[in-house]
Amino acid sequence: MGVRTSRLGAAELVWDEQTREGLLHFVDEAAAAGSPEAEQLTGDFERWLEDAPAGRFRLLVDCTEIASIDAGWRQGWADFFLGHRDEAVIAWFNASPEVALIITMFRKGTGVRGEAFATEQEAREYLAANSS
Numbered sequence: 414m415g416v417r418t419s420r421l422g423a424a425e426l427v428w429d430e431q432t433r434e435g436l437l438h439f440v441d442e443a444a445a446a447g448s449p450e451a452e453q454l455t456g457d458f459e460r461w462l463e464d465a466p467a468g469r470f471r472l473l474v475d476c477t478e479i480a481s482i483d484a485g486w487r488q489g490w491a492d493f494f495l496g497h498r499d500e501a502v503i504a505w506f507n508a509s510p511e512v513a514l515i516i517t518m519f520r521k522g523t524g525v526r527g528e529a530f531a532t533e534q535e536a537r538e539y540l541a542a543n544s545s
Contacts, residue, residue: 419457421450423478428461433468434540438475451489458493469500471540475533476508482515494525502543503527504536 417428420440427436435458462470494501505516508529516529526543530536 417457417461419454421453424450424454426454426458428458430461430465433465433470435470435472436475437472439478447483448485448489451486451493455489455493462497467500469502469545470497471544472501472503473533473536473540474503474505476505476512476516476529479508479512482512487515487519491519491523494523498523498525501525501527502540504539505529506531506533506536 415430417430419426423439425436425438425440429435437454494503503520503525504527505512506529508516513529516527519525520527528536528539530539
C-alpha cells in the first residue's frame with residue numbers, strides 16, 4: 414500500500430491507500446478546470462478505490478487556490494460521489510463565499526456527507542471524527 418497521485422493542470426489528487434484518505438488541491442490559482450479534467454481525476458480515484466478494501470473513505474479539499482468552479486467540473490465530481498455517497502466523507506476548507514455556496518449546493522444535490530470549514534485543522538478534525 415502506498416500513496417498515489419494524479420495531477421492534471423493545476424489540480425492534484427493524492428490518495429493514501431493505508432488511511433483511505435485523499436487530498437484534492439490546486440497548485441496554482443485557477444478555475445477548477447472542466448469536465449475532461451474531472452473525468453480523468455475521478456477515473457483515477459475510482460480505480461484506486463477498486464484496488465482498496467471496501468469501506469468508508471475521506472477526502473480533504475483545499476479550496477485556497479480555487480477562483481471559480483466550472484459546471485462540467487462540478488457535474489463530473491457529482492456523478493462520482495452519487496455512486497459513493499454512502500461511503501464518502503468530504504471536508505472542504507479555505508473556500509471563498511462563492512465556492513462555499515457551491516459546496517452547499519453540491520452537498521445537498523449529491524447527499525454526500527461533508528462540511529466546509531474555515532481552516533485545515535477544523536476540516537481534518539471533522540474527517541477524523543467521521544472516519545467510521
